[in-house]
Amino acid sequence: MVRVCVDAMGGDEKPSVVLEGIAQALSQDPDLQVLVCGARDVVVPFCDTHTRACALVTTQTIDMHEHPAEAVRTKRDSSIVQGCRAVKEHRADGFFSAGSTGAIFTAATLEIGRLKGVKRPAIAYAVPSTSQHRTVFLDLGANADVRPNALVQFAAMGRAYSRSMCHVKQPTVCLLSNGRESTKGSQNILEAHAALKVAGNWFIGNCEPTDIFSDYCDVVVCDGFCGNITLKTIESTMKFVAQRLKQAARTSLGAGIGLTLAAPAFRAIKHDLSGEEHGGAVLLGLNAPVFIGHGSTSQLAICQGTLACADAIRSNLVSKLAEDL
Amino acid sequence: MVRVCVDAMGGDEKPSVVLEGIAQALSQDPDLQVLVCGARDVVVPFCDTHTRACALVTTQTIDMHEHPAEAVRTKRDSSIVQGCRAVKEHRADGFFSAGSTGAIFTAATLEIGRLKGVKRPAIAYAVPSTSQHRTVFLDLGANADVRPNALVQFAAMGRAYSRSMCHVKQPTVCLLSNGRESTKGSQNILEAHAALKVAGNWFIGNCEPTDIFSDYCDVVVCDGFCGNITLKTIESTMKFVAQRLKQAARTSLGAGIGLTLAAPAFRAIKHDLSGEEHGGAVLLGLNAPVFIGHGSTSQLAICQGTLACADAIRSNLVSKLAEDL
Numbered sequence: 001m002v003r004v005c006v007d008a009m010g011g012d013e014k015p016s017v018v019l020e021g022i023a024q025a026l027s028q029d030p031d032l033q034v035l036v037c038g039a040r041d042v043v044v045p046f047c048d049t050h051t052r053a054c055a056l057v058t059t060q061t062i063d064m065h066e067h068p069a070e071a072v073r074t075k076r077d078s079s080i081v082q083g084c085r086a087v088k089e090h091r092a093d094g095f096f097s098a099g100s101t102g103a104i105f106t107a108a109t110l111e112i113g114r115l116k117g118v119k120r121p122a123i124a125y126a127v128p129s130t131s132q133h134r135t136v137f138l139d140l141g142a143n144a145d146v147r148p149n150a151l152v153q154f155a156a157m158g159r160a161y162s163r164s165m166c167h168v169k170q171p172t173v174c175l176l177s178n179g180r181e182s183t184k185g186s187q188n189i190l191e192a193h194a195a196l197k198v199a200g201n202w203f204i205g206n207c208e209p210t211d212i213f214s215d216y217c218d219v220v221v222c223d224g225f226c227g228n229i230t231l232k233t234i235e236s237t238m239k240f241v242a243q244r245l246k247q248a249a250r251t252s253l254g255a256g257i258g259l260t261l262a263a264p265a266f267r268a269i270k271h272d273l274s275g276e277e278h279g280g281a282v283l284l285g286l287n288a289p290v291f292i293g294h295g296s297t298s299q300l301a302i303c304q305g306t307l308a309c310a311d312a313i314r315s316n317l318v319s320k321l322a323e324d325l
Numbered sequence: 326m327v328r329v330c331v332d333a334m335g336g337d338e339k340p341s342v343v344l345e346g347i348a349q350a351l352s353q354d355p356d357l358q359v360l361v362c363g364a365r366d367v368v369v370p371f372c373d374t375h376t377r378a379c380a381l382v383t384t385q386t387i388d389m390h391e392h393p394a395e396a397v398r399t400k401r402d403s404s405i406v407q408g409c410r411a412v413k414e415h416r417a418d419g420f421f422s423a424g425s426t427g428a429i430f431t432a433a434t435l436e437i438g439r440l441k442g443v444k445r446p447a448i449a450y451a452v453p454s455t456s457q458h459r460t461v462f463l464d465l466g467a468n469a470d471v472r473p474n475a476l477v478q479f480a481a482m483g484r485a486y487s488r489s490m491c492h493v494k495q496p497t498v499c500l501l502s503n504g505r506e507s508t509k510g511s512q513n514i515l516e517a518h519a520a521l522k523v524a525g526n527w528f529i530g531n532c533e534p535t536d537i538f539s540d541y542c543d544v545v546v547c548d549g550f551c552g553n554i555t556l557k558t559i560e561s562t563m564k565f566v567a568q569r570l571k572q573a574a575r576t577s578l579g580a581g582i583g584l585t586l587a588a589p590a591f592r593a594i595k596h597d598l599s600g601e602e603h604g605g606a607v608l609l610g611l612n613a614p615v616f617i618g619h620g621s622t623s624q625l626a627i628c629q630g631t632l633a634c635a636d637a638i639r640s641n642l643v644s645k646l647a648e649d650l
Contacts, residue, residue: 141503144511144512145512176554178466178469178554185469185550186469186470208554208557208561209554209557209558213561213562213565229555230555232503234558237538237558237563237598238562240455240594243455245591248590248594249587254587255587257586258587258590261584262573262583265569265573265577269566
């Protein structure tokens with residue numbers, strides 16, 4: 001049995017959507033146990049009616065817009081803090097929440113703790129491509145300022161993730177820059193390039209944003225500031241295209257019919273890009289797997305996030321990561 | 326008469342496409358004169374058969390993949406260097422090329438020169454939104470490392486562009502960050518935020534990538550590293566979506582028919598985003614307007630780039646910019 005703790009209070013939707021997602025994950029994975037944390041009236045009735053679900057009652061909720069460090073410090077009985085504590089105390093093997101990324105990062109780092117030798121945990125996400133290949137992309141926002149040495153560590157963590165979750169045997173790594181040439185980039189990028197070059201022959205040089213969507217390399221590293229902006233640019237470009245297509249559908253009958261027919265294909269791409277179907281983002285560098293629900297908090301997103309966390313536990317992501325460091 | 330110098334050798338396509346674009350611009354704007362620079366066999370026959378087109382014969386071409394500074398230094402008779410020199414020597418009032426951005430930037434800075442007080446010229450582009458509003462976004466790659474004071478100057482240049490080209494009377498400015506909160510960002514961004522805050526009440530705080538596609542503000546500033554990655558992420562997301570939709574069209578009849586019907590709408594969005602219909606990117610901070618063809622070098626892109634350069638000359642972009650600095 002694999003035990004995942006899931007935050008019932010996290011996400012943009014009401015807790016019932018999270019519960020539906022947990023129920024779906026439980027039915028799909030017969031070896032899964034879920035520790036459901038949240039308000040009594042949310043979690044207890046659910047756990048009473050579902051086998052392999054156990055309630056962890058908490059009295060506070062951290063809102064998406066609260067200051068992460070402040071919220072984690074003051075709301076000690078929140079679902080996010082208590083969920084992470086349950087993992088620390090070995091009542092669960094991993095944690096999944098669709099709540100505030102900053103609060104999850106802070107609580108997980110404090111409670112679950114960093115792997116020995118890890119300076120800065122990072123947020124990673126496996127970006128889809130036009131083939132079956134997925135590129136592990138990190139850091140997506142945990143560390144706004146990153147020294148070159150930290151990027152070398154991100155590369156090691158990204159490789160461990162690519163190996164255990166994407167089944168790539170010898171993952172290659174690129175550094176995100178404004179051009180593939182080794183002379184391209186800010187001063188910090190030039191230094192990081194030099195540090196990565198001596199770190200291992202798995203480093204194959206700089207890459208550009210377009211390479212993230214291809215099989216050009218298996219892991220792309222960058223600082224959390226750039227990574228976060230890149231991820232949000234992908235999302236907002238999708239949103240912009242969707243809105244403009246809707247406008248076009250209203251003004252042209254042909255486009256309207258066409259877009260109605262093509263809508264499922266477009267939605268599938270959007271879901272794939274949002275990480276909904278692949279469990280969202282993962283926090284790397286901690287003593288247990290922590291997944292963060294990314295994109296809209298649909299039932300599917302919760303189900304897949306829970307299953308991805310279970311997968312990471314089964315594939316020994318954390319011990320593989322520890323070996324690589 | 327407005328005199329624009331156009332590089333006939335620039336771009337991914339053969340020179341004939343550029344010439345067709347110039348011909349289109351000449352027919353659309355009766356007060357336009359074009360100084361066409363490039364190889365003799367390209368420019369002379371064209372200028373012999375088109376009124377208001379004058380040839381500037383050059384013997385060298387700078388390739389897209391050459392090192393910009395090196396190429397500009399050694400290829401003194403290239404169309405890019407000679408085009409910029411023509412502007413310097415007042416044989417034209419502005420320059421447009423769809424060639425290497427780095428080479429155009431280097432040659433224009435050297436030959437045309439920076440406006441008094443400008444530390445670093447920047448590359449700007451007016452991003453489309455779901456309304457008529459366009460957000461001026463800079464720097465898109467001229468300066469990988471930027472100090473906070475340079476960002477304040479980018480804001481002034483972006484405002485001048487917004488005023489003269491987008492007709493916004495009192496343009497507001499945001500700083501691109503990984504969150505709207507003033508506490509978000511790298512150390513450099515936090516310092517830039519503080520510097521912008523005291524610069525003027527037109528600064529309304531940080532913004533996220535999604536705000537670039539809306540009317541949240543009129544100008545978005547960032548360093549050239551992040552700006553270039555953001556721009557390339559928009560392009561590569563569009564490319565990824567287009568490829569995945571094509572794949573879907575091959576596997577589903579409904580999606581295939583739908584996408585055929587919706588293709589013009591999708592293409593229109595792609596053209597709009599690529600800047601093709603709006604003249605591409607502009608170099609701000611020089612003694613004359615310099616436009617850089619962005620995206621695929623179609624006839625339309627060349628025509629619109631030439632017309633945009635003529636517009637910038639007519640609307641006194643450079644003197645408005647000088648006033649603001």
